[in-house]
Every structure is written in C-alpha cells, then in structure tokens.
Amino acid sequence: MSTLQGLNFTNLNVATVFLIGILLSLTFVLIGNKINHLIKIFLLSFIFSILYFYLNEASPYWYIFGVFLITLFFTINLKKYSMQSLKEDFISEKIIFDFITLFGIVFFAFVILFPFYIMLVTSFKTQIALLVNPLDFSLDFTKSLNELFKSYFVIFETYNFGRYILISSVVSIGTVIVTLLFAIPAAYAVARLNFFGKNFLSTSILIIYMFPAIVLVIPLYTVFSQLGLRNSIFGLLIVYTATTLPVAIYMLQGYFKSIPKEIEDAGIMDGQNWFGIILKIIIPLSLPAIASVALYVFMIAWNEFLFSLMFLDSPKSFTLSRAIQYLSGDAETPRQYLMAGSVIVTLPVLFVFIYFEKYLVSGLTAGSVKE
Amino acid sequence: MSDTLSKIEKRTAYTLVLPAVLLVFAIVLFPIFANIWISFKEIQLKDIRIPEPRAKKIVRSISGDESQLEIIYKLRNSSLINGIKDVEFKDKFPKNVLPTNLDSRCIFKSKKIICDFGDWDPKYKENFEIKIRNINGEKIEKTIIKSQKPILDGKAENPLLTTNFTFKNFKKVFYENNFIELLLTTFYFTFFGTVGAIIFGILAAQLVNQNFRGRTYMRGILLFPYVGPVVALAYTWTLLLDPNSGTLNALLVNFSIIETPINLLGQKYITMSILGFEFKLRLALTTVIFFEIWRYFPLAFLFILARLQAIPQTLYEAAEVDGASPIQKFIHITLPQITAIISILFMIRFIWNFNKFEDIFLLTGGASGTRTLPINVYQQGFAISDIGMGSAVSIVIVMLLLSFMVIYFRLIGKRANEV
Numbered sequence: 001m002s003t004l005q006g007l008n009f010t011n012l013n014v015a016t017v018f019l020i021g022i023l024l025s026l027t028f029v030l031i032g033n034k035i036n037h038l039i040k041i042f043l044l045s046f047i048f049s050i051l052y053f054y055l056n057e058a059s060p061y062w063y064i065f066g067v068f069l070i071t072l073f074f075t076i077n078l079k080k081y082s083m084q085s086l087k088e089d090f091i092s093e094k095i096i097f098d099f100i101t102l103f104g105i106v107f108f109a110f111v112i113l114f115p116f117y118i119m120l121v122t123s124f125k126t127q128i129a130l131l132v133n134p135l136d137f138s139l140d141f142t143k144s145l146n147e148l149f150k151s152y153f154v155i156f157e158t159y160n161f162g163r164y165i166l167i168s169s170v171v172s173i174g175t176v177i178v179t180l181l182f183a184i185p186a187a188y189a190v191a192r193l194n195f196f197g198k199n200f201l202s203t204s205i206l207i208i209y210m211f212p213a214i215v216l217v218i219p220l221y222t223v224f225s226q227l228g229l230r231n232s233i234f235g236l237l238i239v240y241t242a243t244t245l246p247v248a249i250y251m252l253q254g255y256f257k258s259i260p261k262e263i264e265d266a267g268i269m270d271g272q273n274w275f276g277i278i279l280k281i282i283i284p285l286s287l288p289a290i291a292s293v294a295l296y297v298f299m300i301a302w303n304e305f306l307f308s309l310m311f312l313d314s315p316k317s318f319t320l321s322r323a324i325q326y327l328s329g330d331a332e333t334p335r336q337y338l339m340a341g342s343v344i345v346t347l348p349v350l351f352v353f354i355y356f357e358k359y360l361v362s363g364l365t366a367g368s369v370k371e
Numbered sequence: 372m373s374d375t376l377s378k379i380e381k382r383t384a385y386t387l388v389l390p391a392v393l394l395v396f397a398i399v400l401f402p403i404f405a406n407i408w409i410s411f412k413e414i415q416l417k418d419i420r421i422p423e424p425r426a427k428k429i430v431r432s433i434s435g436d437e438s439q440l441e442i443i444y445k446l447r448n449s450s451l452i453n454g455i456k457d458v459e460f461k462d463k464f465p466k467n468v469l470p471t472n473l474d475s476r477c478i479f480k481s482k483k484i485i486c487d488f489g490d491w492d493p494k495y496k497e498n499f500e501i502k503i504r505n506i507n508g509e510k511i512e513k514t515i516i517k518s519q520k521p522i523l524d525g526k527a528e529n530p531l532l533t534t535n536f537t538f539k540n541f542k543k544v545f546y547e548n549n550f551i552e553l554l555l556t557t558f559y560f561t562f563f564g565t566v567g568a569i570i571f572g573i574l575a576a577q578l579v580n581q582n583f584r585g586r587t588y589m590r591g592i593l594l595f596p597y598v599g600p601v602v603a604l605a606y607t608w609t610l611l612l613d614p615n616s617g618t619l620n621a622l623l624v625n626f627s628i629i630e631t632p633i634n635l636l637g638q639k640y641i642t643m644s645i646l647g648f649e650f651k652l653r654l655a656l657t658t659v660i661f662f663e664i665w666r667y668f669p670l671a672f673l674f675i676l677a678r679l680q681a682i683p684q685t686l687y688e689a690a691e692v693d694g695a696s697p698i699q700k701f702i703h704i705t706l707p708q709i710t711a712i713i714s715i716l717f718m719i720r721f722i723w724n725f726n727k728f729e730d731i732f733l734l735t736g737g738a739s740g741t742r743t744l745p746i747n748v749y750q751q752g753f754a755i756s757d758i759g760m761g762s763a764v765s766i767v768i769v770m771l772l773l774s775f776m777v778i779y780f781r782l783i784g785k786r787a788n789e790v
Contacts, residue, residue, distance in 0.1 A: 076584060090696040097697045104578045105589060111665070112595055118618060119607040134621040182394060185387035194377070195384035201392070208399055210776060212726030214745040215765040218752050219405035220398070222419045222531060242398030245391050274383050303600040305729045310753075321602040325733070328606060335610055342603030353598045357591050360598070361673065 020051050021074075028078050029086070037079060045071040062138055074102050116346070123151050123340035130335060151340035159327065159337070160315070161344060168302060168320040168345075171233055175240040175301040176294045179248050182241065183293070187252035188278055192264070202253070209246040213306045216243075221310055231317045239307050244297045251296070255289035256282060292359040295352060299360070302349055320345040403769060409762035411536040416756035419531065422450030424458045424491060424523040426499075430516050433502070437510040439471075441502050444521060446488070448495040455495075458525040460486040464503060465515055471502045491525070540763035548747070548764075557743040559653070560660055560731075561724040567664035569716055572671025573709070577701075579672070580679045590676070597669035605733035608662055612636055639740040655739035659731055663724065671716050678712045679705065718779045722772060744768050 024044050031040060049068040077098060085091065117137070122130065124139055139148075146153070155161045189195070190202055220239065221230070229235035259282065267277045283290065308322040318326060324341040327333050353360055427445040444462075448455055460477075462484050464470075470479055477486035484501070505511050544550060579589055596604060611618050612635040620632035633641070633654070641654040682705065690700050728745040731737060737746035744764060752761025 073584070089694060093696050093698065101578055101581050102583070104574060105583065108575055108578065109589065109592060112592055115604065115607045115611060116595065116599075118611055119603065122610060131616055134616050134618050135625060182391040186391035189384040189387035193380050193384040193387070195381045195388075198384075201388065207776065208395065210722055211399065211403065211772070212723075212728075212745070212768070214726055214728045214748050215406060215769055216399060216402040217748070218758050218761045218765060219402035219409060221752075222409070222758065223402075223405070225419055226421060226529070226531075238394070239398055242394045245395050246399075249391060274387070299598060303598075305600075305602055305733075309732075321600055324602050324606065335616075338606055339610065342600075342606055345600045346603045349598055349600060350595065353594070354591060361594070 016055060017052065020048060024048055025075075025078060028075065029081050032082055041072060041075040041078070044075050060138065070106055073106065077102060119339050119342050119346070122336055123343050124148050125336050126150070127334050127336065151334075151336045152344075155327075155337050155340050155344075159323070159341075161320075161323065161341065164318050164320045164323040165344065167233060167317065171236055171240065171319060172298050172301040174233075174237050175244065176297050178237065178241045179244050179297050180290065180294060183245055183248035183252055184278060184283065184290070186245075187249045187256055188274075188282055190249065191253040191256035192261075202250075205246045205250050209243075209250075213243065217306065217310050220307075224311060230311050231314050233317060235311055236307060236319070239311070240301045240304060244300055248293050248297060251293050252286070252289060255286050259285050288359065291356070292362050295356050295360050298352065299349060302345075406762045406765045406769070409531070409759060410540055410766045411538070412531075412533075412759050413537050413539055414531070414757075414759045416753065416758055418450070418452050419758070420449065421529050422448055422453045422455050422493075422525075422527040424455050424460075424488075424525045425449050426460070426521045426523055428462075428517065428521060430513050432513060438505040438508045439502065440511050440513065440516060441500065442516065444499040444501070446495075446497045446499050446523075448491045448493060450527070451494050453528060454493055455491045455525040455527045458488040458491055458523060460484075460488055460499075460521060460523055462521040463519050465511070467506050467509070468503050468511060469506055471504050472500075474499070474501070540759045543760060544763045544767060553742060553744060553747055556656065556740065557725065560656060560663070560727070560741075560743055561721055563660050564663040564667070564724045564727075565717060565720040567660065568668040568720055569671045569713060571664055571668035572673075572675050572716070573713075575668065575672040576675035576679055577705070579676055593672055594669045596666045601666070601729045602733060604666065605662070605730060609636065609734060612658065636735050637739050653740050655735055656741050659734050659741050662734060663727065663730055666730065667720065667724075671720065674712050674716055675709055678709050682708045714782070718775075718782070722775055722779070725772065725775070726768065744771075 024047065028040065028044055035043075045068055048071045049064055052067050053064050080098075081095075088094070121137055121139060129136065129140075141148070190198060224230045224235055229238075263285070264277055264281055267281045272280065303321065304319075305321045305325070308319045309325065312318055312322050315323070315326065320341070324338065324345060327341060328338055425447055429443040429445065431441045431443065433439045433441055444460075446460075464482055464484070466482065468482075470477075470484060473479055473484075474486065476488060477484055479485075486499075503511065503516075575593055579586060579593065583589075612620070614620055614632040614634040614637070617632070619635070620629075623629045624632060635658045636655050638654045640651045642649055643652050644650075686704050687700060690704060695703070726745055727743070728749065731741050731743060731746055732749065735741045737743075737750060742750070744767065748761050748764045748768070751764055752758045
C-alpha cells in the first residue's frame with residue numbers, strides 16, 4: 001500500500017494536541033531571547049510535529065509536513081510575546097484574539113483551497129484508486145506521465161476538449177473586444193458630454209444590471225430559435241456583450257470623469273474630433289481602467305453558464321462550461337474526467353486572476369453589483 | 372455659435388451612446404417586456420417555430436412504360452397547433468414532360484406546375500398525386516425528377532405574435548405550483564445565503580486586516596471561489612459531498628462523527644436533536660446554502676476589507692490609550708464603521724441570491740427541496756416545456772425584484788439624507 005498513502009487514523013486527539021501546543025508556547029516564552037528567534041521557531045515546530053507523529057503513528061509524511069508548516073505559521077507570531085508582555089492589560093484577550101486570528105487564517109485557507117486541491121488530485125487518479133480510498137490526497141509520481149495525465153488525454157481525444165477550449169476562448173475574447181468597442185464611446189459620452197436623457201441613462205445602467213439572466217432566458221430563447229441564432233457562437237457573443245455592457249460603461253465612465261478636462265481641451269485646440277480625442281487621449285490615459293474592465297468581462301464570459309446551457313444543444317458549439325455539464329449528464333462518465341475538465345476550465349481564470357490581481361480586484365469592487 | 376456647438380455635442384453624444392443602448396435594449400430590456408406578453412399566452416416550447424408547409428416528394432415508376440412516372444407529394448403542415456393561409460406550391464419538370472391528370476387547384480404553364488392549396492388547418496396532411504408523361508414517348512429519368520425540389524409558400528402567423536391571451540398561467544403559478552413553498556424556499560435560501568456570506572466576509576476581513584506573513588497571498592486565495600467557474604466548483608463539491616466515495620463523508624465516518632454516510636445533496640430533511648429538542652433541518656437546501664456562502668463570501672470580504680483599511684489608525688491608538696480591550700475596539704470602533712457597507716452588501720447580495728440559478732441547478736437540479744423561483748422558471752419553461760408558465764414565473768420574479776429595489780433605493784436615499 002505504499003502508493004496509496006491515505007489517512008487511516010481514527011482520532012484527532014484534539015485535547016492532547018492543544019495541550020502540547022500550550023506547553024510548547026510557554027516554553028517558547030520562557031526561553032525568551034536566549035536563542036536566535038529563527039532557530040527557536042524551527043526547533044519548536046519540529047518538536048511539535050514529531051510529537052504529533054507519535055500520537056498519530058499511521059499518518060503519512062505529507063500530512064506531517066503540513067502540520068509542520070502550520071505550526072511554523074503559528075510559532076512565527078510568538079515573537080511578540082515575552083515574560084514582560086504577559087503582564088500587560090487584557091493580555092489573555094489578546095492572546096485569544098491572536099490565536100483565533102491564526103487559527104481562522106488556517107481554517108479559511110483550508111476551506112477555500114481544499115476543494116481546489118481535491119479537483120486537481122482527482123483528475124490525476126484512476127477510477128479504482130478513487131474508490132479504494134477516498135481519503136488518499138496524495139499524488140503518485142511513480143507512475144509514468146502518460147498514466148498520470150490519462151484523464152487529460154482522454155478528454156482531449158475522446159471528448160474533443162481542444163475544440164471547446166477554442167470556442168470558449170473565441171467567445172470570451174470576442175466578448176471583451178466587442179464590449180470595449182461599444183462601451184468606451186458610450187462611457188465617454190456619459191462622462192463628458194451633455195445630452196438629453198443622460199441622467200436617466202446613468203441611473204438606468206445601475207438598475208439594468210440588477211436584472212438577472214434567468215428572466216431574460218425564455219424570451220431570448222424563443223426569439224433566437226426563430227432567428228436561428230441558437231447553437232451559434234455569434235448569438236452567444238451578442239448576449240454576453242449586452243449583459244456585460246452596463247457594468248463596463250459604469251466602470252469606465254467613473255474613470256473617464258477622473259481624467260482632467262484640460263488635457264482634452266488641448267486636443268480640441270489641435271482640431272481633433274471626438275474620435276481622435278477618444279483614441280489619442282482618453283484610451284492611452286485610462287489603460288489601467290480598460291484593463292480591469294477587460295479582465296472582468298473576460299472572467300464573466302469565460303465562467304458564464306446559464307446562457308450556454310440554454311442556447312447550445314449541439315456538441316459542435318459547446319463552450320467549456322457547457323461541455324463539462326454535458327459530460328456530467330452521463331452518469332457513466334468517470335469522475336476523474338469531469339475533474340480534469342474542471343481543472344482545464346478553472347486554470348486559465350485562476351492564472352489570469354493571480355497575474356492581474358490588482359486590476360481584477362479594482363474591477364470586482366467597481367462592478368460589485370454584477371456577478 | 373454656442374447653440375451650434377451644443378447641437379454638435381448632442382449629436383456626437385447620441386452617436387456614441389446609441390449602439391450600446393440599442394444592444395442593451397434588444398437583449399436585456401426587450402426580453403423583460405416580452406416576458407409579460409408570453410406569460411399571458413398558452414404556449415409550449417414546441418409551438419415557437421413558425422408553421423411551415425412541407426412536402427416530401429416520392430417518385431414511382433409505372434410498370435411497362437418508361438415514359439410515364441407517378442409522383443406523390445406528401446404534404447403537411449409542420450405545426451400541430453397553427454394553420455397556414457394561402458399555401459402556394461411550385462414544381463418544375465424537364466422539357467417535353469406533361470402532367471396527365473392535373474388537379475383542379477393547379478395550372479401547368481411553361482414546364483412549371485403551380486397549385487393554390489388554399490388554407491391548411493393545423494395537423495393538415497394530404498397525399499397529392501400527379502402522373503407525368505413524356506410527349507415524345509422517351510424515358511423520363513427518375514433521378515432528375517427527384518432532384519427537383521418543390522417550393523412551398525404560405526402565410527403563417529407567428530405563434531408568439533397572436534393576440535389571444537389568457538390568465539391561466541398566473542392562476543397555475545399561484546394555485547397549482549406549491550407557490551407558498553416555492554416562495555419560502557427562495558427566501559430561506561436567499562436570506563441565509565446572504566447573512567452567512569456577510570458574516571464570513573466580516574470574519575475573513577477582520578483576519579486579513581491583521582498583520583501576519585503572507586497577507587497579500589491570503590487576500591488572493593480568499594477570492595478564488597468567487598473567480599472560479601461555477602461549473603467546475605459545483606462539480607467538485609458534488610464529488611466532495613458524495614455519500615459513496617466522497618471525501619467529506621469518508622472523513623466524518625473515519626473520525627466517528629457520523630456512523631453512516633449522509634447524502635448531503637440528495638436528502639430533503641434530516642432530524643436533528645439539540646438539547647433534547649428534535650427538529651427537522653432542510654438538509655439539501657442547507658448544503659446548497661453553504662456552497663452559496665463559500666462562493667460569495669469573498670465579495671463581502673473584499674468590500675469590508677476595503678472599508679476596514681480606510682478606518683483611520685488613530686482611532687485605535689486613541690482607544691489603546693484609553694485602555695480598551697480588543698473586543699471593545701471591535702464593537703465600538705470597527706462595527707459602526709462598517710454598518711453602511713454591510714447594509715449595501717446585504718441589499719445587493721439579497722437581490723443576487725434571489726436570482727441565483729446556476730449554483731442550485733448544478734448541485735441538485737432543484738431536487739430534494741431546493742426548488743427556488745429561478746429554478747422553477749427553468750423547470751416550467753424547459754423541463755415541462757411550458758414557456759408560458761416559465762414566463763409567468765419570470766414575471767413574478769421581476770415584480771418581487773422591483774419591490775426589493777424600491778425598498779433598496781428608499782433606504783439608500785434616506786441614508787444619503789442623513790449624512
């Protein structure tokens with residue numbers, strides 16, 4: 001069973017672990033500054049992990065390593081405390097707060113990352129391994145790469161995922177481009193020009209994007225059926241653009257308003273028309289805002305599911321999300337294929353998010369009202 | 372001079388705004404109004420195609436005579452519900468070929484046969500037969516005759532545009548659809564989903580607002596569930612919660628917290644006893660709510676964190692000097708500073724949770740007591756194929772939403788006046 005390193009201890013020994021933790025922390029405070037801080041925390045975390053290993057003999061190495069890292073995270077914060085600080089006001093409350101904070105961070109990180117990790121691990125497993133031990137969270141690197149990535153090969157070869165990736169990319173990137181083409185001029189007009197109905201327009205933008213996709217679905221379905229726009233990428237593109245436009249306009253006009261008007265006046269002096277002003281002054285100055293709108297719209301379009309479920313029936317025009325849902329419709333489809341598909345649809349978004357986090361976060365906050 | 376300038380400005384503005392406005396109008400606003408129209412019609416999914424006259428051409432040879440052929444056109448109305456008016460039929464024949472038994476409805480002119488079939492009822496069917504003969508007695512090629520397709524034309528009403536209306540759908544929505552149960556489930560889901568997301572958002576924001584190593588990474592990680600694709604996340608959760616091979620059940624059984632695996636997504640009720648009181652918990656619904664909280668607390672977290680970071684540090688320093696405990700600091704400084712953002716978040720999330728479709732659909736498909744109003748739109752419109760009913764439920768959703776929004780803007784307006 002060396003390849004299947006599952007958890008098979010049956011007791012968490014919470015009380016004992018807690019006690020050891022408190023004893024070690026006390027030792028830590030008692031030692032004070034006599035040893036180098038770095039050596040001290042590594043030593044204590046190591047002792048804790050060894051003790052933990054004794055308590056749960058059967059636990060695999062990766063698990064102990066995780067315990068070591070978590071303990072390290074906790075002990076780093078012990079630096080603040082010394083014999084002196086224990087005499088401060090409200091020290092017990094402070095210690096409890098600190099403990100809850102650290103515990104909460106570990107808890108949140110675990111709750112968030114665990115499903116993502118399961119998704120990844122499952123996609124690398126075989127049907128038998130999944131059934132034998134659901135508590136095996138390890139990856140078996142002794143297998144050949146071909147075997148390890150088998151699910152991925154299968155979904156690309158048998159289920160045509162290459163095509164779906166292409167469609168999803170075309171739809172998402174297309175949506176971003178078309179949305180920007182429509183939104184930038186409109187946002188400029190709302191931000192800068194005076195015209196009848198401007199106030200009405202800017203308030204209705206807010207109201208419109210509160211309206212949910214589900215109430216649009218039936219009329220759009222009927223009309224698209226009659227026009228033959230169902231099962232077409234073009235139809236999907238129109239819908240995605242229209243549903244993301246209000247939020248894009250809202251975000252952009254806020255930024256355009258913050259650009260000093262004097263710069264534009266200089267442009268007008270040079271004899272530029274509105275097209276020139278937008279192209280040569282507004283766009284270069286608001287690239288960060290445009291980037292965050294683009295990323296935000298990309299994310300919405302890539303993750304979108306409801307419309308692709310309603311409008312796409314033929315596997316020829318599936319997006320990734322729809323393809324995975326279609327796969328899951330067959331109860332016979334092995335779970336690891338489903339998870340491999342999920343990894344494929346999740347990775348691009350997560351990469352984009354991690355890489356452009358700064359832009360996306362400002363997009364998320366500005367586009368708060370929209371999913 | 373300034374007059375012309377403002378005119379130019381206006382014209383420019385309209386050219387810039389119009390494309391976007393038209394698109395949004397066509398795809399977002401028009402459907403909302405179209406819903407009202409459809410909801411007063413008795414219309415099924417299969418009715419939405421415009422009726423078409425159709426003909427299938429069958430060519431038969433007549434034994435012993437190569438110069439003659441028999442053609443049967445299987446005519447029918449594609450719609451089972453709606454009639455077609457003024458059906459016109461056209462077919463072409465090769466040179467020197469003449470029909471021998473011309474129907475009284477038809478005329479033959481310059482190699483073409485043109486028929487006026489008049490009006491067709493719904494489900495109309497007819498086998499229209501024609502015999503043809505080559506006047507020179509030469510062989511008629513069957514394949515040539517067959518390859519020529521007849522052209523049919525008729526005036527049919529678009530079933531969506533007819534003007535017969537009915538209140539039936541709304542009656543059904545309110546009286547035959549378990550409406551109260553539906554509404555309660557929706558509110559239960561919406562309320563607890565929203566409150567849970569905000570509570571977890573406050574906790575997470577409070578945590579990340581402390582000083583610790585890897586704070587920026589933590590902020591990124593906390594947003595993962597929100598940016599990830601719903602399909603992937605929902606299926607991962609389904610896998611995690613699976614009663615047979617799911618990790619969560621295996622863990623709980625392993626640590627003897629439960630004895631037998633629980634079908635968290637497929638069981639409607641679970642009986643719990645707390646302090647001797649037994650009560651029934653809507654299990655599947657609760658699980659779905661937890662997924663909802665998991666997926667959307669990051670948004671609350673993001674907003675509350677932004678607010679927390681804007682609180683001036685001097686306030687806390689002053690409290691420190693006055694000897695306030697951490698709990699006192701939280702209650703007297705932090706909470707009052709974030710109530711405004713929490714109330715806005717509550718409104719926004721409430722409206723959005725109220726409309727949530729994908730998450731529930733992917734996790735349970737609306738089974739085991741998780742049928743909410745948006746799920747019902749899908750079930751009525753596409754599972755039962757009654758789009759009239761589906762639209763009626765949509766209208767109910769829109770009405771409820773509008774009332775929420777009125778409340779929302781009233782409250783926001785009041786708040787603005789107070790400040």
